[in-house]
Amino acid sequence: MGHEVHVVTxxxxxxxxxxxxxxxxxxxxxxxxxxxxxxxxxxxxxHFFEKRVGQLARKYGAPDIIHAHDWLTVSGGIAAKHLxxxxxxxxxxxTEASRSSHSPSxxxxxxxxxxxxxxxxxARVIAVSGWMKSEVISMFKTxxxxxxxxxxxxxxxxxxxxxxxxxxxxxxxxEGGEKLITAVGRFTSQKGFDDLIRAxxxxxxxxxxxxxxxxGDGYMRGELESxxxxxxxxxKTTFAGFVSDxxxxxxLRSSDxxxxxxxxxxxxxxxxxxxxxxxxxxxxxxxGLAEIVEDTVDGLEVEPDSPSSIxxxxxxxxxxxxxxxxxxxxGREKAKVYxxxxxxxxxxETYQEAERESRYE
Amino acid sequence: MSERSKKLLSxxxxxxxxxxxxxxxxxxxxxxxxVEASGMEAxxxxxxxxxxxxxTSASGTPKVYxxxxxxxxxSSTYS
Numbered sequence: 001m002g003h004e005v006h007v008v009t010x011x012x013x014x015x016x017x018x019x020x021x022x023x024x025x026x027x028x029x030x031x032x033x034x035x036x037x038x039x040x041x042x043x044x045x046x047h048f049f050e051k052r053v054g055q056l057a058r059k060y061g062a063p064d065i066i067h068a069h070d071w072l073t074v075s076g077g078i079a080a081k082h083l084x085x086x087x088x089x090x091x092x093x094x095t096e097a098s099r100s101s102h103s104p105s106x107x108x109x110x111x112x113x114x115x116x117x118x119x120x121x122x123a124r125v126i127a128v129s130g131w132m133k134s135e136v137i138s139m140f141k142t143x144x145x146x147x148x149x150x151x152x153x154x155x156x157x158x159x160x161x162x163x164x165x166x167x168x169x170x171x172x173x174x175e176g177g178e179k180l181i182t183a184v185g186r187f188t189s190q191k192g193f194d195d196l197i198r199a200x201x202x203x204x205x206x207x208x209x210x211x212x213x214x215x216g217d218g219y220m221r222g223e224l225e226s227x228x229x230x231x232x233x234x235x236k237t238t239f240a241g242f243v244s245d246x247x248x249x250x251x252l253r254s255s256d257x258x259x260x261x262x263x264x265x266x267x268x269x270x271x272x273x274x275x276x277x278x279x280x281x282x283x284x285x286x287x288g289l290a291e292i293v294e295d296t297v298d299g300l301e302v303e304p305d306s307p308s309s310i311x312x313x314x315x316x317x318x319x320x321x322x323x324x325x326x327x328x329x330x331g332r333e334k335a336k337v338y339x340x341x342x343x344x345x346x347x348x349e350t351y352q353e354a355e356r357e358s359r360y361e
Numbered sequence: 362m363s364e365r366s367k368k369l370l371s372x373x374x375x376x377x378x379x380x381x382x383x384x385x386x387x388x389x390x391x392x393x394x395x396v397e398a399s400g401m402e403a404x405x406x407x408x409x410x411x412x413x414x415x416x417t418s419a420s421g422t423p424k425v426y427x428x429x430x431x432x433x434x435x436s437s438t439y440s
Binding site: 011012013014030031032033034035036038040041070071072099186187188217218220221222241242 | 374407428
């Protein structure tokens with residue numbers, strides 16, 4: 001779209017500190033000073049971000065827009081806004097209240113304070129779903145006119161290329177004509193993988209020839225492995241860990257159903273990626289998932305926190321070929337609506353609104 | 362993951378031990394956590410076995426640092 005974008009982010013092993021991809025410049029920052037906790041670390045890395053933004057401003061001039069994402073980068077974004085006199089846009093991918101199930105703690109109070117501050121300082125706020133928009137307006141009393149809901153997107157082409165599904169299924173331990181049930185995400189309570197594992201024995205009673213593939217990692221990995229053992233499905237469950245983008249596409253395309261059993265989900269991009277892959281989805285009726293999926297049209301919705309509901313819907317998809325084909329076809333059509341072109345156009349419009357209404361104009 | 366393992370993983374992240382060059386000795390880690398070095402071995406072993414951490418002996422003394430998977434996992438609560 002003819003714009004120059006500079007992304008300031010944290011360093012990561014193996015990634016270059018400076019990277020240029022056409023008009024996209026990535027600047028990775030190392031945090032050289034130790035801190036006592038995760039939250040002080042976040043505040044500290046924002047200072048390192050501010051320093052890098054300052055260096056970039058001296059080289060390229062002040063940016064037309066500063067765009068910060070979530071509480072993690074809000075303080076750096078606010079500092080850059082005031083120092084460089086550029087309008088600030090803040091995207092909310094989630095809120096602490098939902099993530100922590102409204103359980104108060106000193107850490108949550110800090111995060112919620114930063115979220116409110118970001119919503120207040122921003123000329124425009126972007127929420128990743130209609131549900132997230134309502135949450136931001138309700139939590140932070142942000143004026144409705146200031147918040148745009150711009151959903152995340154997928155590139156359908158990424159999910160349409162050739163995939164050796166037989167090799168992929170072998171890689172994940174699928175034998176013969178077994179059905180492959182896949183779930184992808186961080187292993188945290190929010191994602192509800194424990195409910196899916198609890199549902200799996202009931203699924204196996206109806207569909208014995210099946211395998212459960214869990215892609216991802218996180219603090220709950222040990223807990224989930226123990227649970228799988230307790231409910232006697234460990235041998236039929238593959239814990240794949242984090243995988244490459246190519247492996248993820250291969251896994252989705254090789255699956256018979258993708259289950260998204262989240263307890264809370266501001267958007268739920270994995271559902272969209274599965275739909276773009278032409279695979280039927282079973283999703284919790286929560287947050288952004290309930291906006292993406294139309295129940296019984298392009299996916300099946302289940303009650304959150306309900307292994308029996310997950311089991312019933314998953315068995316329904318796996319045992320009704322006609323239904324599975326219809327959901328997959330409609331899902332693929334739906335995924336095309338969530339294009340990056342649409343997301344980019346609406347983000348640009350939001351930037352333009354922020355520029356027009358910025359207090360520094 | 363136990364709370365102690367979680368704490369160890371998070372500590373490696375916030376202390377910046379994210380590459381062999383920035384790795385920490387067991388004693389340095391124990392001091393930061395306020396525990397005996399010998400009392401940390403089991404947790405450390407779990408992180409190594411899970412692929413969240415690695416050991417480098419480049420300087421002659423074993424030092425621990427997070428892998429990419431470890432960094433993502435340590436940050437995963439808020440991702």
